[in-house]
Amino acid sequence: MTGFSDAAALDDPVGESLRGHHAHLARRLGGAVTYVPEVATFSAVPAEPDAAAWADLAKLLGPGAFADMFSCPAMPPPDWEPVFVLEGRQMIWTGHGGPAPSAAEFGSDVVELGARDVPEMLDLVERTRPGPFRPRTHELGTYFGVRDGGTLVAMVGERLRPPGWTEISAVCTAPEARGRGHAVRLLRTHIARITARGDRPFLHVAEANSGALALYERLGFETRKHVTFRGFTTP
Incomplete structure (x- = not known):
């Protein structure tokens, strides 16, 4: 691919x-x-x-x-x-990061998140700042998380859905749970889910986030183009 x-x-x-x-x-x-x-x-x-x-x-x-x-x-x-x-x-998954695994590989701590989990999702986003996230952002697509002792400590979700593509977003892990491979497992879970339905994964990442860039490249994402994100206030 x-x-x-x-x-x-x-x-x-x-x-x-x-x-x-x-x-x-x-x-x-x-x-x-x-x-x-x-x-x-x-x-x-x-x-x-x-x-x-x-x-x-x-x-x-x-x-x-x-x-x-x-x-x-x-x-x-x-x-x-x-x-x-x-x-x-803007980065596209090319399939060079190894085969996308089946969901059965990940264990019972990986759970699908929904409306009932929104307060915890918003709290995790507030602590980790992965990007914009609102009370109904989870309606954009499927979100998976990792729970440790019942507490949500990591999350990855789907965001934009242009024809044939699904964006992976909201990649975040609580500071106390980092270094345990949660983000990699969740990213690979999403890659497997997206490719299984016939879409291709893509994502966006800040140029200054060198750690995330290195992780995405290891998982098989390649840069399609450099972009500039902008916001304005209307007159």
Whole structure:
């Protein structure tokens, strides 16, 4: 499994997800689309947005609202105030990290997480800061966690779902549980699940997170492209 020639949908992963698999979680106005606020902050506009598309997004979000444009390369009008800029990478799983295992290999401490686990998931995210996570983010896909003595100590989930692809996200382990291989087991669990349904795994990672980059490369992920994540405040 090599080559990125079939990865065009990953050029606009937010828009492709909201127009497809996540359409039931979307809000739309004209050419603009965004997630329901309780699920995610990500928004998208057409590939070459005109002034009307940006006006649609501003109206959709409301005045003075946060516009998380994810990896969108287009820049909004000058009256949109920058909030953050973060350099990162988009990586694709190529299958070079060894065969994806079956779920039977992982033991009873790996559990599927759902609505009842949201308070613990939010607490773990607050402690580890893997990226944006909201009360309904788990509705984007399947989440697995590791429990130690009943306490949630590690988690990995699915996020964006452009056609043919599933993004792995929310990779986090509590400080007291690091060094035990939980992240590797959970990542391999997700790789197995995603490939079994015919999708290909991909993910995004901050350029400065050298430890995560090394881990993903060991598991068979390769960099497709460098991206810049940006957020703005609407006029």
